Amino acid sequence: MKKKNITVLSLIATLIFLGLVINIFFKRPNIVEKINDLRNEIGPGLDSFNRKLHAENIFFDSIQHLIDSKKLDGADNIVTQLLNKNHLDDGLHVFKGEIYDARMQYDSALKEYDFVISRIQYSNALANRAALFIKLGKYQMGIEDYKKLYEVNYDYSYQLAQTFELLKQKDSAFKYYNIYLEHYPDSILQKKMNLKEK
Numbered sequence: 001m002k003k004k005n006i007t008v009l010s011l012i013a014t015l016i017f018l019g020l021v022i023n024i025f026f027k028r029p030n031i032v033e034k035i036n037d038l039r040n041e042i043g044p045g046l047d048s049f050n051r052k053l054h055a056e057n058i059f060f061d062s063i064q065h066l067i068d069s070k071k072l073d074g075a076d077n078i079v080t081q082l083l084n085k086n087h088l089d090d091g092l093h094v095f096k097g098e099i100y101d102a103r104m105q106y107d108s109a110l111k112e113y114d115f116v117i118s119r120i121q122y123s124n125a126l127a128n129r130a131a132l133f134i135k136l137g138k139y140q141m142g143i144e145d146y147k148k149l150y151e152v153n154y155d156y157s158y159q160l161a162q163t164f165e166l167l168k169q170k171d172s173a174f175k176y177y178n179i180y181l182e183h184y185p186d187s188i189l190q191k192k193m194n195l196k197e198k
Helices: 002-025 031-068 072-085 090-102 106-119 124-135 139-152 154-166 170-183 188-197
Strands: none
Touching: 031 072, 031 090, 072 090, 090 106, 090 124, 106 124, 124 139, 124 154, 139 154, 154 170
């Protein structure tokens, strides 16, 4: 028994000694230093990317503001110039559709939205097309689009509820309002419903 213990102890001592020798002659890299080196290496590029993304968002927000404030000629000039440079930019086609929609050129707006949807199934072009279908009285087509969006985003349960309410389909409207409220119990809609109950 003693011999076994001595053998085990000598084995442990040998392993500890080998571990020390390996650490002395074969230094492992310091993981903290490696992470800091990596941050220093990619940080400037990441900062540049973030600045560019922020500038692009501000630019697109400006175009949206022009459309929302009915400065359609200015928005159209910018979007058309940019589409001439990059005719496959989906975001620009959505803006073009919104401009057509605001000008009541609905067929052209639908063509722009359809182009984007053919490339990106769940883009905001699908939401815009659904809203346009509702505006045109093509409720079933609008509901189909909203249901596609609802499959990936519960937010669209609200638009579905509103559409069913327009169609006086109260059961369906109630169903989708409830789904919306399950996900957003603190919404303004909940507060309005609580006021009506009082």
